[in-house]
Amino acid sequence: MSLAAAAAVRRASAGRYHGEVQPGWDIAGAANGGYLMAIAVNAVLAETNCSDPLTVTAHYLAPARPGPVEVEVAPLRTGRRLATAGASLASADGTRLLAALATVATSAPVPGEQVLLAEGRPPRLPAPQECVRLPATETFPPPFMGRVEVRLHPDDVAFARDRPTGQAVVRGWFGLLDDEPLSGLGVLVGADGFPPPIFNTDLPIAWTPTVELTVHVRARPTSRWLACAFRTRFVAAGYLEADGELWDGDGHLVALSRQLALVPRAE
Amino acid sequence: MSLAAAAAVRRASAGRYHGEVQPGWDIAGAANGGYLMAIAVNAVLAETNCSDPLTVTAHYLAPARPGPVEVEVAPLRTGRRLATAGASLASADGTRLLAALATVATSAPVPGEQVLLAEGRPPRLPAPQECVRLPATETFPPPFMGRVEVRLHPDDVAFARDRPTGQAVVRGWFGLLDDEPLSGLGVLVGADGFPPPIFNTDLPIAWTPTVELTVHVRARPTSRWLACAFRTRFVAAGYLEADGELWDGDGHLVALSRQLALVPRAE
Numbered sequence A, B: 001m002s003l004a005a006a007a008a009v010r011r012a013s014a015g016r017y018h019g020e021v022q023p024g025w026d027i028a029g030a031a032n033g034g035y036l037m038a039i040a041v042n043a044v045l046a047e048t049n050c051s052d053p054l055t056v057t058a059h060y061l062a063p064a065r066p067g068p069v070e071v072e073v074a075p076l077r078t079g080r081r082l083a084t085a086g087a088s089l090a091s092a093d094g095t096r097l098l099a100a101l102a103t104v105a106t107s108a109p110v111p112g113e114q115v116l117l118a119e120g121r122p123p124r125l126p127a128p129q130e131c132v133r134l135p136a137t138e139t140f141p142p143p144f145m146g147r148v149e150v151r152l153h154p155d156d157v158a159f160a161r162d163r164p165t166g167q168a169v170v171r172g173w174f175g176l177l178d179d180e181p182l183s184g185l186g187v188l189v190g191a192d193g194f195p196p197p198i199f200n201t202d203l204p205i206a207w208t209p210t211v212e213l214t215v216h217v218r219a220r221p222t223s224r225w226l227a228c229a230f231r232t233r234f235v236a237a238g239y240l241e242a243d244g245e246l247w248d249g250d251g252h253l254v255a256l257s258r259q260l261a262l263v264p265r266a267e
Helices: A033-048 A184-190 B033-048 B186-192
Strands: A011-014 A014-023 A052-060 A068-079 A083-093 A098-104 A149-153 A169-176 A210-217 A228-232 A234-236 A238-248 A253-262 B008-012 B016-021 B050-058 B067-078 B083-090 B097-104 B148-152 B171-176 B210-217 B226-232 B234-236 B239-247 B252-262
Touching: A011 A033, A033 A052, A033 A068, A033 A098, A033 A184, A052 A184, A052 B050, A052 B097, A052 B210, A052 B226, A068 B097, A098 A234, A098 B050, A098 B067, A098 B083, A098 B097, A098 B210, A149 A184, A169 A184, A169 B050, A169 B252, A184 A210, A184 A228, A184 A253, A210 B050, A210 B097, A210 B210, A210 B252, A234 B252, A238 B033, A253 B210, A253 B234, B008 B033, B016 B033, B033 B050, B033 B067, B033 B083, B033 B097, B033 B186, B033 B210, B050 B186, B171 B186, B186 B210, B186 B239, B186 B252
Parallel strands: none
Antiparallel strands: A011 A014, A014 A068, A052 A098, A052 A210, A068 A083, A083 A098, A149 A169, A169 A228, A210 A253, A228 A238, A234 A238, A238 A253, B008 B016, B016 B067, B050 B097, B050 B210, B067 B083, B083 B097, B148 B171, B171 B226, B210 B252, B226 B239, B234 B239, B239 B252
């Protein structure tokens, strides 16, 4: 099933949409945060007649299981090129799963357009076929890995062999299955699509619940693969951040992401 | 007037608060974004019986002028230690000024508590009295500079003398007037309290409207001054990000911030 189908929403009435959390997009039973964000943003785009996310923040309120969800969209401002809306996702029993704020656009920035400053460059990665695809399992690696194309840098996958690198960095390629084009929604999923960088430190390899995720989509990707790098610099008082950079195949920045998460606990 | 007084809110009814955008907290007539965020978060803290912001995102919808504002708070989740709420700020004529999502806490992380990873350190700054305080003027530097203590690194203030450094970096100290303690609200103001880093490039020194600001408060500061560094790496297609780090006097990270802003235009 494509991301477009898995994140599809159907308008029920003004500001109300029906969607479905599809099975298999989960980590330890809870649907991936980027995927949930994509469902919410899909409804925002429909309600605002916009095409592309620009900046989206989601706060995660409860783990989402497969099943129908309702998205409520509250438009807050509609401009000529940008619109801002709040969105919330709830399960059939009324449990709030996610709250989001999104500013979306009628057209996406074109990669490489009006570049006045670009400090940084994509991570150097072996070709996707020389990187490591974690197999989807019932536990770890999670089922989600079977729904997307995540190819990890061979140097950064050491954690999966019980030999973390000691550097809280994870690099790799992100793409969708079956050559599905990477729209803005795909970028949101990519921004939360990798194992936490702290898996490469001596912290437990366990669920690392996202409190909040913010993604700035700086250009709509034109390539099938994104070169991605995620890094954590600070782990303190039970919280950590993970910063992401996502680049397209032509070396243009596609997105910056940052999330705040809880430090994982040994099971 | 203290920040505590300038950001004060009064409960009108469940989820509804009255506040006032005070004069003098503006840049080119529009109230500072961190200050507006502080008003909204103050209402969230009151409504949720919490003491400290943990992660807050605001989308800015219209410039805020001095005058009464109404804050609506919608609690979304209440846990044992954390609560999440949406908040919106509107002027007396009903204009939506800001929408925010906030996860707040019943107690702030203590600086230096359970530090498992800390890559990075505070910017090296001369003592506050050897840094440069921009004077508040009616135009530029803005009135806001008279409401807070911003002391810029002498190397980074070159833009104010028409000689930008060429590096999109601004470092300096942030504090409040009259030794007012820096609570979590003060951290929010500090995260948006500095001139945009791109003033040190050849971009116009002009209003740089914030689309969205996210602040992760990683510890409640214990010092009067915060050592701050702001940097912009990417300016493209009309947008730029500014990343901030705020550190306390003991060298503990207090906050990470990121905003998405519009590229300023020559007047």
